[in-house]
Amino acid sequence: MGKMHVKTGDTVIVIAGKEKGKKGKVIATYSKKDRVVVEGLNLVKRHTKPSQNNPQGGIITKEAAIHVSNVMLVDPESDKPTRVKMVQQADGTKVRTAVKSGKAI
Numbered sequence: 001m002g003k004m005h006v007k008t009g010d011t012v013i014v015i016a017g018k019e020k021g022k023k024g025k026v027i028a029t030y031s032k033k034d035r036v037v038v039e040g041l042n043l044v045k046r047h048t049k050p051s052q053n054n055p056q057g058g059i060i061t062k063e064a065a066i067h068v069s070n071v072m073l074v075d076p077e078s079d080k081p082t083r084v085k086m087v088q089q090a091d092g093t094k095v096r097t098a099v100k101s102g103k104a105i
Contacts, residue, residue, distance in 0.1 A: 005084045014041060015070060042063055042065070043064070044061070047059055084099065
């Protein structure tokens with residue numbers, strides 16, 4: 001439980017598990033559980049009762065959360081997975097930077 005290296009809207013690549021090697025965009029982050037939801041990955045089927053939102057009910061397919069240690073940020077320059085470091089700029093602001101290329105994310 002703590003600070004995560006990815007944020008909502010980041011493009012990530014899965015580095016472990018059944019979805020290994022696939023890329024996607026982070027939809028949601030759960031920092032207390034150290035999990036992220038990636039668009040179109042780790043799909044699960046849920047049997048739902050009819051409700052106001054879904055009057056039909058039935059089996060719906062949706063994304064399940066993945067542990068944050070199993071995803072890596074994609075380097076904007078090389079389109080490959082990279083670690084992230086915080087770099088302080090001359091004006092004092094901190095920017096997330098790709099370790100591989102040194103580019104700001």
